[in-house]
Amino acid sequence: MQLWKGRFQKALSKTTNDFNSSISFDSRMYKEDIEGSIAHATMLGKCGIIKEEEAEDIVKGLKGIEKDIENGDLKIDMECEDIHTFVEGELTKRLGDNGKRLHTARSRNDQVALDIKLYLKKEAVNLKEMLGKLVEVLCNKAEEYSDTVMPGYTHLQRAQPITFGHHLLAYAEMFLRDISRIDDCRKRMDEMPLGSCALAGTTYPIDRNMTASLLDFERVTNNSLDGVSDRDHCMELASALSIVMVHLSRFSEEIIMWCSWEFKFVELDDAFSTGSSIMPQKKNPDIAELVRGKSGRVFGDTMTLLTVMKGIPLAYNKDMQEDKEAIFDAVDTVKMCLTAFTPMIETMKVLPDNMRKAAAGGFINATDCADYLTKKGVPFRDAYKATGELVAVCIEKGTTLEELPLEEYRKICDVFDEGVYQAITLEKCANDRKVLGGPNSGNVKAQAQRIKKLLEKN
Ligand code: ARG
Numbered sequence: 370m371q372l373w374k375g376r377f378q379k380a381l382s383k384t385t386n387d388f389n390s391s392i393s394f395d396s397r398m399y400k401e402d403i404e405g406s407i408a409h410a411t412m413l414g415k416c417g418i419i420k421e422e423e424a425e426d427i428v429k430g431l432k433g434i435e436k437d438i439e440n441g442d443l444k445i446d447m448e449c450e451d452i453h454t455f456v457e458g459e460l461t462k463r464l465g466d467n468g469k470r471l472h473t474a475r476s477r478n479d480q481v482a483l484d485i486k487l488y489l490k491k492e493a494v495n496l497k498e499m500l501g502k503l504v505e506v507l508c509n510k511a512e513e514y515s516d517t518v519m520p521g522y523t524h525l526q527r528a529q530p531i532t533f534g535h536h537l538l539a540y541a542e543m544f545l546r547d548i549s550r551i552d553d554c555r556k557r558m559d560e561m562p563l564g565s566c567a568l569a570g571t572t573y574p575i576d577r578n579m580t581a582s583l584l585d586f587e588r589v590t591n592n593s594l595d596g597v598s599d600r601d602h603c604m605e606l607a608s609a610l611s612i613v614m615v616h617l618s619r620f621s622e623e624i625i626m627w628c629s630w631e632f633k634f635v636e637l638d639d640a641f642s643t644g645s646s647i648m649p650q651k652k653n654p655d656i657a658e659l660v661r662g663k664s665g666r667v668f669g670d671t672m673t674l675l676t677v678m679k680g681i682p683l684a685y686n687k688d689m690q691e692d693k694e695a696i697f698d699a700v701d702t703v704k705m706c707l708t709a710f711t712p713m714i715e716t717m718k719v720l721p722d723n724m725r726k727a728a729a730g731g732f733i734n735a736t737d738c739a740d741y742l743t744k745k746g747v748p749f750r751d752a753y754k755a756t757g758e759l760v761a762v763c764i765e766k767g768t769t770l771e772e773l774p775l776e777e778y779r780k781i782c783d784v785f786d787e788g789v790y791q792a793i794t795l796e797k798c799a800n801d802r803k804v805l806g807g808p809n810s811g812n813v814k815a816q817a818q819r820i821k822k823l824l825e826k827n
Contacts, residue, residue, distance in 0.1 A: 371450050391451045391690050394697065399445065401487035402452050403435045405480060406460075408583035409563060410471055418573050419470050426467045430460050452484075453477045474575050476567035478597040478685040483563050485693065487584065489606055492700045493555035499707040500548050500613070501824050506715045507541040508817040510534070515817075516810035518795045519634065519724035520733050527731030530799040533634075533724060535808035538816050543616040545820065548827065550609040558602035561586035565596030568684035598684040600674065603696040607671040610699045614664035617706055621657035624717075628654045633723045638716035641709070656713050660706045670699040725795070729769065732760050734793040737801075738770055741792040745784050755782040 371381065381389065407428050414424025434456060437443035449455040454477075461468030511534035521531035561581035564570060570593040577589045590596035627634035637654055645651035673695040681688050735756050742752035758781050763773055770793055778785035791797065803809040 371454065386448070386450070389450065389687075390448075391693065392445065392447055392449050392455060394694050395452045395481075395484075396445045396447075396455070397697065398484045398488050399438055399452055399456065400435065401484040402456050402480070403431050404487060405483045405563065405584065406456060406471055407431050408580050409475055411583060412576055412580045413470075413473055415579060416574055416576050418473060418575065423467050423470055426464055427460065427471050430464045430468065431456070433463065434459050451477070451481075453480050474566060474571045474573040475563065476565075476597070478567050479562050479565040481689075482565070482597050482599070483561065483584075485600075485696070486558050486560075486562070486586075486602060489558060489602055489696065489700075490555055492704075493551050493558075493606065496551050496610075496613075496700070496703060496707075497548050497555075497827070499704060499711070500544050500551070501827060503707060503711045503714070504541045504544045504548070504820060505824060506711055507537045507544070508821050510714070510719070511537040511541070511813055512817045514719055514721065515813040516796070516800070517719065517721040517724060518728050518799050520728045520731060521808070527727065527733045529736055530728050530733050530795045531802075531808040532799050532810060532813055533719060533721070534810070534813035534817070538813060538820070540616065540620050541817075541820055544613075545823070547609065547613045547616065550612065551606070552827075554602065554605045554609055556587070557605065559587035560590045560596075561588070562590045562596035562599075565590060565593035568594055568597055594684045598681075598686075598689070600678055600689060600692050603692045604671070604674045604678065607667070607674050607696055607699045610703045611664075611668050611671045613703055614667045614706070617703075617710060618661045618664040621654075621661040621710075624657040624713075625654045625661070628652075628657075632727070634720055634727070636718040636720065637713060638718070641713040641716065656709050660710055663702050663706055666702050667699045670695040670702075728795050729771075732763065732770060734770055734795060734798050735760055737798040738789065738793050741789055742782060742784055747782070747784055752782075 410419070410424045410427040410431070413419045414421045419427075434443060438445065443459070445452070446455055446458075449458065457468065457471060460471060513534075514537070515532060515534035517533040518530050519533050519536065520527040521529050521536070561577065561584060563580050564575055564577040581587075581589045590599070624635065624637070626632050628637060637652070637656075639652075641656050642652045643655040645653065674692060677688050677691045677695070738759065739749065739752040739756040742755060743749045747755070759770065759773065759778065762777055762781070763769060766773070771790065775785065775787065775789075778789060800809050803812060805812070
């Protein structure tokens with residue numbers, strides 16, 4: 370079914386109709402479409418553009434349609450061109466002429482722009498909540514493992530001792546930025562486009578601010594061409610979600626490594642692992658791998674949106690119908706990933722002994738050994754060189770800085786004394802990094818508390 374039959378003599382061919390139609394994917398916006406129409410009709414009535422009784426009849430009719438869709442009495446007709454066509458057609462079936470009055474001072478162009486914004490504003494809140502839950506889980510785990518020593522890495526080479534809590538909170542910071550990015554995006558899209566009509570606004574004396582406040586929008590769009598042709602909110606949300614996926618993917622990569630026998634820093638709960646059909650010993654981190662893999666979809670969605678938008682002249686062009694599948698897929702994918710990822714982190718078993726063992730190899734206290742000399746007055750570059758030589762001695766003897774006898778230390782630099790062993794204990798090395806933002810256990814706990822308070826305010 371189409372709304373624009375007047376000037377046509379023939380119906381669309383079946384294949385063209387299928388190609389042209391968006392109802393298979395925009396029917397998910399039926400609630401937003403009805404909500405928008407209710408506000409529009411109410412405003413038309415209040416402004417005297419249609420009669421108040423007509424508006425009331427329309428509102429009642431729309432509510433009835435919504436209820437019937439919800440309880441399964443009304444099936445959305447997939448032969449319709451789009452959800453806007455379906456709702457208006459159904460309303461007209463039910464009300465006759467009053468149904469036909471709804472589209473006064475409106476176009477599907479501003480209607481679709483409105484529906485997407487209403488839909489995405491809700492999803493932005495859902496996404497923020499889901500990310501908030503993940504951050505909370507990370508904070509709780511970080512508090513629990515605030516003094517668990519592990520190696521920190523650069524170039525995937527053991528570098529300096531940190532705490533596991535500190536490592537987890539690095540991700541909490543990333544997801545906090547994601548939350549604020551999504552929130553920024555939600556605020557920017559909080560502009561109501563209805564009244565832009567097809568592209569040039571309308572001669573009817575409509576009250577756009579009234580419609581905006583009925584729909585809980587912060588403000589109205591200020592240019593009718595922009596109102597119908599802007600899809601920044603889709604591109605921006607998809608971009609923000611791409612960054613979420615980068616973070617989830619990096620984290621997944623670490624989880625996957627940590628689950629390997631080479632690391633064995635964590636073990637995932639059975640409920641979040643899979644086995645192999647041939648290798649009985651296998652316990653695979655499929656969930657983390659899927660999250661890592663699904664990042665590609667969301668990046669692709671972002672690229673789709675940018676490409677769809679980049680070459681189209683003002684104002685509406687049908688190309689823009691392609692926005693929905695991309696942004697819906699990005700939103701759905703991130704939600705699906707978070708639904709699996711958060712409980713996977715919450716239930717994973719942390720293996721502090723293995724982290725401690727890994728921290729004991731790889732000379733990750735070498736910087737602290739050099740700092741020890743520096744604190745005794747040796748210039749840092751000399752201390753650095755002396756420690757490098759000590760590491761070489763250890764490698765040759767197959768030992769560690771902790772186990773190397775004092776004479777060996779003193780052969781390289783006579784400033785060393787017994788105190789060096791205390792200075793290079795891994796726990797001390799991690800915990801003495803009390804600098805703001807450092808891995809010290811007290812810091813980690815304080816940061817976790819700060820973040821949790823921040824979440825409460827959000
Ligand atoms: N189904 C269309 C879309 O998703 C709605 C707007 C149609 N407007 C038009 N003039 N064809 O973009």
